[in-house]
Amino acid sequence: xxxxxxxDIRRIGGRIGAEILGVDLSTEPAPAIIAEINxxxxxxxxxxxxxxxxxDAGQLRFASLFGELTTAHPTVPSVDGQPHVLxxxxxxxxxxxxxxxxxxxxxxxxxxxxxxxxxxxxxGGHTLIANSAAAYRDLPEPLRAFADKLWAVxxxxxxxxxxxxxxxxxxxxxxxxxxxxxxxPVVRVHPETGERGLFIGGFAxxxxxxxxxxxxxxxxxxxxxxxxxxxxxxxAWQPGDLxxxxxxxxQHYAPDDYxxxxxxxxxxxxxxxxxxxxxxTLSHVVEGDEAAHYTPATA
Numbered sequence: 001x002x003x004x005x006x007x008d009i010r011r012i013g014g015r016i017g018a019e020i021l022g023v024d025l026s027t028e029p030a031p032a033i034i035a036e037i038n039x040x041x042x043x044x045x046x047x048x049x050x051x052x053x054x055x056d057a058g059q060l061r062f063a064s065l066f067g068e069l070t071t072a073h074p075t076v077p078s079v080d081g082q083p084h085v086l087x088x089x090x091x092x093x094x095x096x097x098x099x100x101x102x103x104x105x106x107x108x109x110x111x112x113x114x115x116x117x118x119x120x121x122x123x124g125g126h127t128l129i130a131n132s133a134a135a136y137r138d139l140p141e142p143l144r145a146f147a148d149k150l151w152a153v154x155x156x157x158x159x160x161x162x163x164x165x166x167x168x169x170x171x172x173x174x175x176x177x178x179x180x181x182x183x184x185p186v187v188r189v190h191p192e193t194g195e196r197g198l199f200i201g202g203f204a205x206x207x208x209x210x211x212x213x214x215x216x217x218x219x220x221x222x223x224x225x226x227x228x229x230x231x232x233x234x235x236a237w238q239p240g241d242l243x244x245x246x247x248x249x250x251q252h253y254a255p256d257d258y259x260x261x262x263x264x265x266x267x268x269x270x271x272x273x274x275x276x277x278x279x280x281t282l283s284h285v286v287e288g289d290e291a292a293h294y295t296p297a298t299a
Contacts, residue, residue, distance in 0.1 A: 016131035017233030018044040046245040053240035090263035097256040100202035105180040106291040111272035124258035132197035135225040150186040151208040181287035185277030197249040
């Protein structure tokens with residue numbers, strides 16, 4: 001469709017994803033354009049901007065138009081000299097090949113994430129993004145009613161697969177150097193649209209009040225709805241592309257299918273609020289701190 005601000009929004013998935021055509025992010029877009037992009041983000045959940053070729057400063061400038069920025073990560077170091085930029089470097093063992101929502105192990109996960117393609121392998125290395133609101137709507141009514149009442153504990157310290165290299169092992173040690181456990185509602189109400197979405201993913205490790213076996217079975221059941229093919233869009237990267245997705249109502253996954261080839265993205269995240277469940281109850285810390293060094297107090 002064509003918008004009133006003369007750029008195009010082209011759907012790339014039946015339930016999630018759109019490309020934004022005709023917007024140059026190398027200069028700050030007008031407020032009306034940002035408002036329309038935000039509306040498109042709320043509708044499509046994930047937006048792709050092709051061939052922008054931004055540098056770190058440009059990515060930071062664009063991400064900041066959607067809110068205050070977090071620092072790069074609660075535990076993992078940033079790009080040198082860029083405290084808000086996280087390197088996602090396949091050669092450093094940073095391969096996010098599990099379904100997850102960014103940083104849900106803290107009380108205030110990011111509102112939105114931006115990823116910028118810098119070094120892209122000639123094959124593989126795509127990013128899959130799933131619509132967790134569509135997943136919730138797909139649940140049979142008895143399962144939706146059950147999920148509405150459940151809470152899950154998310155943590156950055158769980159039973160990871162054995163690292164494949166010393167670089168990967170070092171990344172894991174940094175990742176878990178400070179332990180976080182946070183209880184979030186299994187069904188999160190989106191603060192802007194009011195949509196309900198399954199707020200789980202790889203960091204969700206247990207259901208409050210249930211044992212390990214029952215927790216795993218329930219989380220796998222709910223997760224199977226998130227990752228149904230009809231709820232997923234696949235982004236095939238080219239150098240210079242930028243992807244913006246709503247971290248409050250999506251999950252994503254980067255298949256580890258490019259062997260020893262280099263792959264480098266930079267991530268910048270926008271600070272979010274405290275998730276709320278169907279009854280309005282807010283998430284709370286189980287172990288660790290409020291991660292104030294990561295999420296600004298004003299967020």
